[in-house]
Amino acid sequence: xxxxxxxxxxxxxxxxxxxxxxxxxxxxxxxxxxxxxxxxxxxxxxxxxxxxxxxxxxxxxxxxxxxxxxxxxxxxxxxxxxxxxxxxxxxxxxxxxxxxxxxxxxxxxxxxxxxxxxxxxxxxxxxxxxxxxxxxxxxxxxxxxxxxxxxxxx
Numbered sequence: 001x002x003x004x005x006x007x008x009x010x011x012x013x014x015x016x017x018x019x020x021x022x023x024x025x026x027x028x029x030x031x032x033x034x035x036x037x038x039x040x041x042x043x044x045x046x047x048x049x050x051x052x053x054x055x056x057x058x059x060x061x062x063x064x065x066x067x068x069x070x071x072x073x074x075x076x077x078x079x080x081x082x083x084x085x086x087x088x089x090x091x092x093x094x095x096x097x098x099x100x101x102x103x104x105x106x107x108x109x110x111x112x113x114x115x116x117x118x119x120x121x122x123x124x125x126x127x128x129x130x131x132x133x134x135x136x137x138x139x140x141x142x143x144x145x146x147x148x149x150x151x152x153x154x
Contacts, residue, residue, distance in 0.1 A: 001021070002021075003019050003068045004020050004072075005017060005018070005020075005072075006018040006020050016038045017036065017073060018036045019035050019036075019072055020033075020034060021034075021069070023065075031049045031061070032047075032049075033045075033046060033061075033065065037069060042062075042069060044062070047061065055135075060135065099140075102140065102146050104126055104127065105134075105138060105141040105146070105147075106147050108122045108123050109122065109141070109147060110147075120138065123138055
């Protein structure tokens with residue numbers, strides 16, 4: 001991933017910075033974004049992806065860029081909460097990326113599909129994660145080969 005400055009606007013002692021972000025994946029996929037960063041906030045203003053991002057991928061995009069943006073601004077990202085702790089209302093993953101939960105996620109996802117229920121809600125109920133966290137775990141479980149790849153949407 002690469003991050004480089006686009007421009008900066010200063011107003012008194014405050015400043016807002018705009019940064020270009022580029023993620024290139026081994027399969028040739030590319031995501032480019034423009035993010036603005038101020039005191040205590042980040043705003044993603046534009047995202048372009050080739051191929052297009054699925055909603056699941058867009059849900060984890062902020063996690064992918066959080067650390068590099070913080071470092072580009074001279075700060076360190078906030079430390080992760082301990083697994084299971086409430087981090088400002090959001091359930092944060094364990095440092096191993098939820099690997100221990102992947103089999104549970106796969107079972108819950110498949111069982112929900114078989115009974116015609118929402119697999120994401122089933123994973124949320126089984127793990128206690130928020131929707132965003134559940135989508136992240138589902139994506140990582142899929143990447144690990146425990147779930148079949150997503151079908152292309154038309």
